[in-house]
Amino acid sequence: MRAIELFAGAGGLGMGISKAGFKPVQIVEWDRWCCDTIRENRRAKTGGIGRWPEPIEGDIRKVDFRKHEGKIDLVSGGPPCQPFSLGGKHRAHADTRDMWPEAVRVVRETRPRAFVFENVKGLTRASFATYLAHIVHQLTYPELTPLPGEAWNDHMVRLERHHTARGSQDELRYNVVYRVLNAANHGVPQRRERVVFVGFRADLGIEWSFPEHTHSLDALLWDQVRSGEYWDRHEVAARDRLLDPRLLARGRMLIEKPTTAPWLTVRDAIGDLPDPQLAPELAAKCLNHRFQGGARSYVGHTGSPMDEPAKTLKAGVHGVPGGENMLRRADGSVRYFSVRESARLQTFPDTFRFHGSWTESMRQLGNAVPVQLAHAIGANVARNLVAA
CATH class of the missing domain: 3.40.50.150 (Vaccinia Virus protein VP39)
Structure with a gap:
């Protein structure tokens, strides 16, 4: 067609x-x-x-x-x-x-x-x-x-x-x-x-x-809170199994396993990629996967936790908005998503190359379907x- x-x-x-x-x-x-x-x-x-x-x-x-x-x-x-x-x-x-x-x-x-x-x-x-x-x-x-x-x-x-x-x-x-x-x-x-x-x-x-x-939050919470299958699959230690208290409470109220697939999380999307800040040499082997400094959090802009779907990637009116497009680690530290990580969050294939600087590539991704x-x-x- x-x-x-x-x-x-x-x-x-x-x-x-x-x-x-x-x-x-x-x-x-x-x-x-x-x-x-x-x-x-x-x-x-x-x-x-x-x-x-x-x-x-x-x-x-x-x-x-x-x-x-x-x-x-x-x-x-x-x-x-x-x-x-x-x-x-x-x-x-x-x-x-x-x-x-x-x-x-x-x-x-x-x-x-x-x-x-x-x-x-x-x-x-x-x-x-x-x-x-x-x-x-x-x-x-x-x-x-x-x-x-x-x-x-x-x-x-x-x-x-x-x-x-x-x-x-x-x-x-x-x-x-x-x-x-x-x-x-x-x-x-x-x-x-x-x-x-x-x-x-x-x-x-x-x-x-x-x-x-085809996917739902309740199915994700079932795997995280009720069965624990999510954490076992990703080999996350018990001390690092952190969830927002409201999500934890919602998960505990579930009685039957949902028929939909679970929402996919940041960990599902990028968990197998080397951290571009902590392992830059390994990250450099991946296309468009480089560390970008300058990330900081402030009220209302605290980044995306690993074990939930990412917050909406944004392009911004004047480039990438401060405090957005960030990963929030379990210890509270933040860093910007790399271009490759953002591409995965937008479900582009790993072989797909983005042209331009980090800011320009992130603008393309922030505007993408x-x-x-x-x-x-x-x-x-x-x-x-x-x-x-």
Whole structure:
């Protein structure tokens, strides 16, 4: 099945989509470091992207997609999220970095059978509720474009009227659903909440819902608190089996073993890697695995404990945010995650190389979609398209 990847970043969403059976025929990304990352791994055939086309490096507003009309099964991407990020300036539709109109344009020009778009959880804040509805309505009726000089809220009124009227049977329309997903519930060793939009072209008659959770906190707590299997598997001494008191109390209340798999933890993800601070020579043998100094904790920013999923990796408005993206050891000391450790927390393969400095690589990772989460969604979408 043929796909187009927009706002590709370092390739996390596209890699997961590719693993699900889609073949990208066009990839667009404006950031040169991200494009360099994709180019090198494409040449090295790592991460399953050896057959990807050369990425188009530049402004998506200058790219014409009409040659793909009617030939595309899936359009996917993560429109730049700064206008909605909890760490950003919250300007939404007033922010020139808002690329949702371009995502809608690509859907309009290519008429794909389905699309998958991802964005930050901040988009679902109450203050953005009306604009969120505007996005959904635009994705539902991509041909109902804004009039010259029309404000977005006036366009919203027209979309609402169209939605409540009896539309043409021949119009391009999508059945759209969205949901905030926690990546930890789908096998990613990180608490990472993102809002995901999925749409199927209405003429296909596909009934769809988001995939069920495969992993859970309670299953992890069962292994840690009730059976102890987690600690035995990792050979952790009893004195080092530290848990947040609230999690310990929750675990003790469990009566039956959950049927889901346990959440994956930082230890699950990086426990076999040498510590880049304590064993730098061994760490140097691993790709993108170097110690980065300067980590410190402060109120609200204390790092990720080893035996829970990592806190959300962040890119920050002005580079990597202080106090974030850190490991917190059992003795209370902290250090920054290396690029390789962060890549594992985002479920990128160990052979995947990131271009740029530590700060630049961490920015790419902080903006990325976990490969495993993308695969879980993409595989579900693919099964429905094949059956349609």
